[in-house]
Amino acid sequence: MSLSVSNLQCTRGDYPLFSGLSFQLEPQQLLFLQGQNGSGKTTLIRTLCGLFLADKGDICWQDKKIQTQLETYRAALFYLGHFNAIKGDLTALENLQFNHDLSGQHADEEAVLDALEKMGLFGYEDVPTRQLSQGQKRRVALARLILNQSPLWILDEPFVALDAAAVELLQTIISKKISTGGMAILTTHQVVPLTKGKVQHLNLDDYKVQI
Amino acid sequence: MLNTFFMILQRDVKLALRRRSEIFTVLFFFIIVVSLFPLGIGFDEKMLQGIAPGVAWIAALLASMLALERLFEADYADGTLEQMLLAPQPLSVLVFAKITAHWLLTGLPLVLVAPVVGLLYHLEAETVGVMMFMLLLGTPILSMIGAIGAALTLGLRGGGVLISLLILPLYLPVLVYGSGAVYESALQSGNIEPHTLLLSAFLLLSLIFAPWATAAALKISLE
Amino acid sequence: MSLFKYSAPMNFYPLAGRLIPLFWIAALLLIAFGLYWGFFETPYVLSDQKQYYHILFVHVAASWMGMWLYGMMVFWGLVGLIFNTRLSFMMAKATAVTGALMQLIALVSGAVWGKVSWGTWWEWDPRLTLSLILMFLYIGYIALQSAIDDPRRADKASAVLALLGSAVLPVIYYSVNCPNPNECASLHQESSFKGVEFNILLAMLVTALGFWAYSFATILMRVRNIILEREINTQWVAQLSKN
Numbered sequence: 001m002s003l004s005v006s007n008l009q010c011t012r013g014d015y016p017l018f019s020g021l022s023f024q025l026e027p028q029q030l031l032f033l034q035g036q037n038g039s040g041k042t043t044l045i046r047t048l049c050g051l052f053l054a055d056k057g058d059i060c061w062q063d064k065k066i067q068t069q070l071e072t073y074r075a076a077l078f079y080l081g082h083f084n085a086i087k088g089d090l091t092a093l094e095n096l097q098f099n100h101d102l103s104g105q106h107a108d109e110e111a112v113l114d115a116l117e118k119m120g121l122f123g124y125e126d127v128p129t130r131q132l133s134q135g136q137k138r139r140v141a142l143a144r145l146i147l148n149q150s151p152l153w154i155l156d157e158p159f160v161a162l163d164a165a166a167v168e169l170l171q172t173i174i175s176k177k178i179s180t181g182g183m184a185i186l187t188t189h190q191v192v193p194l195t196k197g198k199v200q201h202l203n204l205d206d207y208k209v210q211i
Numbered sequence: 212m213l214n215t216f217f218m219i220l221q222r223d224v225k226l227a228l229r230r231r232s233e234i235f236t237v238l239f240f241f242i243i244v245v246s247l248f249p250l251g252i253g254f255d256e257k258m259l260q261g262i263a264p265g266v267a268w269i270a271a272l273l274a275s276m277l278a279l280e281r282l283f284e285a286d287y288a289d290g291t292l293e294q295m296l297l298a299p300q301p302l303s304v305l306v307f308a309k310i311t312a313h314w315l316l317t318g319l320p321l322v323l324v325a326p327v328v329g330l331l332y333h334l335e336a337e338t339v340g341v342m343m344f345m346l347l348l349g350t351p352i353l354s355m356i357g358a359i360g361a362a363l364t365l366g367l368r369g370g371g372v373l374i375s376l377l378i379l380p381l382y383l384p385v386l387v388y389g390s391g392a393v394y395e396s397a398l399q400s401g402n403i404e405p406h407t408l409l410l411s412a413f414l415l416l417s418l419i420f421a422p423w424a425t426a427a428a429l430k431i432s433l434e
Numbered sequence: 435m436s437l438f439k440y441s442a443p444m445n446f447y448p449l450a451g452r453l454i455p456l457f458w459i460a461a462l463l464l465i466a467f468g469l470y471w472g473f474f475e476t477p478y479v480l481s482d483q484k485q486y487y488h489i490l491f492v493h494v495a496a497s498w499m500g501m502w503l504y505g506m507m508v509f510w511g512l513v514g515l516i517f518n519t520r521l522s523f524m525m526a527k528a529t530a531v532t533g534a535l536m537q538l539i540a541l542v543s544g545a546v547w548g549k550v551s552w553g554t555w556w557e558w559d560p561r562l563t564l565s566l567i568l569m570f571l572y573i574g575y576i577a578l579q580s581a582i583d584d585p586r587r588a589d590k591a592s593a594v595l596a597l598l599g600s601a602v603l604p605v606i607y608y609s610v611n612c613p614n615p616n617e618c619a620s621l622h623q624e625s626s627f628k629g630v631e632f633n634i635l636l637a638m639l640v641t642a643l644g645f646w647a648y649s650f651a652t653i654l655m656r657v658r659n660i661i662l663e664r665e666i667n668t669q670w671v672a673q674l675s676k677n
Contacts, residue, residue: 075299083290089229104299363591367581376577380570381602384609405615431590
């Protein structure tokens, strides 16, 4: 089980963002993705999710191009971006249940409630999320990480809008994922201490295309 | 796959029922447009019976147009749509569920409120029946084709007006046969079978192709 | 292989530059000849039509081109969606404006013709109605194309729209031709090609070819502009402006 990217080049609008990008991600590895604003972090992440087509290069999951096995790949992938994908009119419980089911996995209500409790949302399960604070909404979104079984996580700025306690909680969740054989790609400057596994760093500025 | 379909259908209906005002907006828009016509052009009974089919259908086209804007917009804004694109199930199934929910919430109410048009325009019971039946056949087509337009204009400035520009010309066959049948039953021989068959064929075609085309359009818009 | 070479904008740009004058010359000659033949070598009056029928040489050529260019736009969009070639999207985009112009000429000349022969500027004649709808489809295409900032999305989205239009167009055509299926047979227009005089046919075809050449000249000019606009950051365009 591995994700390998070779010689990737992406263009956004009229400008090429980066080219010649290659890396390999194995189980128990955590990849930090860095780069200045406009270096193409978001574009790279969208490309890795199969939402955006690269100009050149291949992305392979288990040695097969992701375009040829999108459904398998997507079942193995968990992506969380800037948006929480949360509806204000639904309760925390309903939101989490729906979002988790959407990724093709199922958890019973017990597990969902448990996940909410772990995220410090005990007592808020049946409250419409529009009544929650920004940080609490983010916690509802992040609770999916506790339930999710996918081997590959791609998290875009997961630590934004979180308080110290939640940051620590998220660090623990990611670290646990890695130590149990998962892989993760993160765009963040936040350090994530690992109990087990390896850390890679990738700076997009190194692959910038000179115009 | 069927599970996913019902899951999304159920969620969209639940969401709409928690914000009922949006359903009623479309419904009242339809009723207001329909009742404005006689005030604008006079109350002559014969004339009203003559224009009723066209007026009802054009109001239905505009009402469904109005509702289309919201089909994907909320899910797009909060990131749910992105998650749907990344779901392992085929996007066209998810999209079909959303269109179905949309029709149940905005198309079906128009069918049910059609007798009001009958009252306002002095139509006979039989004609009202035909109108309801034709709306039942035609409004899903409006939702199907409209969904493609909504997907193409997702997140654009002035998206709502743009959709009408793209989609209204494509509604033409529905308008022609939908109102043709009602007119036929009100004033002519009353044989509406050809209209029904043509509209059903159009409905089948759009059921087959529209979800798939909408999914393709969404992928383009979210790339 | 040599054909694929020109699918790269860089190689197509000079080729188009060489073709444009040829198309302009062909357009001028063909239109001049076609209209001359149409106006002076054809019968002065035609059965029930008075001498005004000569406008048909412009009208028919323009409406043929209007339809043909829509087909071409769909074709280039489809090629672009399948092979992901940028040039074909540019071709589709460039075609739209000329197509809309042709459709406008067809509508205006049709209205003028209608005024002199039917006594009204507009008649809900199936063909005129269809021209109007086609015009709307062109307008929708151009509106969508210009509403989207990202060229990649604009290209693909408008290609999908054009495809959708071409899929629904036959249904629209049928519904316009036959709004009441109960009495369809009586409404059906006969094909007007039977027994047309050779001179009229010749003038019509030559003018249409002239319009075709004109369309290509303008489309290629527009494509060259689009290429420059989109490839402004590349080496070869920089080179071009230095020379």
